[in-house]
Amino acid sequence: MNVMEVLLSLPQKDLQNLLETMKVDSNVRSRQHCIELIIRSLSNHEERYNRYRRFSKGEQQLVTQMSFDLRDCVNRYELQGFLTPGERAGFSNTLRALENGGWFFKIGRDTWTMPEELKQRVRKWLLAIIEEERVIIPGDQDASLSIIDDLYTFMDCVEEKGFILTKQKTLRKNDLAKLQQSFTVRESLPEEQWRFGYGRHFYHYPNRFSLLYDVCFDEGWIRESNSLEVDSPRWIEAQKLSVTSVLTRVLQTYLNQYRRAIPKLPFIFKLLYHLLKTSNTAVSEEGIIKTVSPFIEPYYYDDVEAIIRERILTMLRDMHVFHIVQIGNEQFYCLSALQRKSTPFSIKNFS
Structure with a gap:
């Protein structure tokens, strides 16, 4: 819904209340x-941008995630689900502040909307904020697909x-080595x-192999019995899959396994894709950490930075979603050549 459609749907009393809370003449x-x-x-872009930069963590979570949501409206429980657990206690106050500020509009009995123009503006602001962390890079990148090679190697070894x-x-240590x-x-x-929360046998297996194992399982x-066995009919069919299809299955498994510890991971993936989609540019690791941090909470012994570096950026690099560019002592991230060329991973299915 656009702004005009939203405002025309509101009763006169709600319009006057909004004028009052936005500190505009309410005697009209x-x-x-x-x-x-x-x-x-609402069209005062500078004022609204400055307000967005001053948002509390809860306000930032709600507005940013809503700006990527394709639905016209969401209900209270869906909005509450946008928040990380630590922010949910203040949900009612956060929602009221966003209503009073003209960010969210209540339509119907228990549903809210964010005008499409405002959604687009927030997405542009995110690109503007990260711009100072962006560098120009050459167009050519390493196009290796080592995770596919190693998946096939693993399956061959299990079969043999x-x-x-x-x-x-689990595999015995000497076999794993x-x-x-x-x-x-x-x-x-x-x-x-301690190792738990990121996969079926994460305690026993190293990070990348743990994901490969989870994909195959x-x-x-x-299948697991007294020994590890290949389901031959299924594996024969799997070998007919394209590289893109296999990579998509790897990503799906990653999101399903890791979102238990990082509930906002599917949204974070969409956000990173949005930030890194500009051709021939890369964004600094520090810039990514700063942008993504509001949507993550510590998970036991993993602090927020460790989660972003080890559980998100490193894993997405291993899955050939991201490519790392080293400039001096700093790491920059861009979409991989394969990802940029064919956009193989559908992000619309992850919510």
Whole structure:
């Protein structure tokens, strides 16, 4: 809905209340004049941009996520779901402040909308805010697909060797170490005292391999018995999939597994895609951390920065969604060549 449609749907009393809370002349009697004054206030881009920059964490979460939502309106429970758990106690006050400021408009009994013009403006502001963290980069990038190579290597090894599993249904350490030697990207076995929340056997397996294992298990290509076995009919069909289809399944598995610890991960993925979609540019790691931090809360021993660096940026790089550019001592991120060329990963299905 655009601004005019929203305002025309509101009763006169609501229009006058809005004028009052927005600190505009509230003694206006004409409906048309009320609407003109509200539109004039909403069109003050500089004032509204400065207000957006001063938002509380809860206000920023609601407005930014709503700006990417394709629906005309959402109900109270859907809005509350936009907030991270730590911000939900203040939901009613946050929502009231956004209504009073002319960001959200209540239409119907228990639904709210954000005008399309305002959604577009917020998305532009996000690009403007990150602009100072952006650099120009060459167009050519490494087009390797090591995660696909290693997935096929893993499946071949399981098919050939049928690894015996432990009582916890995990690979034995010596088998896991030998597997790592076969991969294009090799990882050390985890030594942390705590590892949970990011996958089926995350406690036992290193990060990248844990995701590969979860993809194969969730797709039904492998099954756990006394030994690890290949489901031959399913794997035969899987080998007919395109590279794009396999990468999409990897991303789907990642979002499903990691959103348990990072509830806003699907939105964060959409946000990062929006920030990095400009051709031949990359955004600094620090700039990404600053932009994404409001949508993340610590998860046990993982603080916010660790989650962004290790659980999001590194994993998206390993899945060939992002490409890293090193400039001096600083890392910059851009969309990978494959992602930019064909946009293989549908983000509209993740919410």
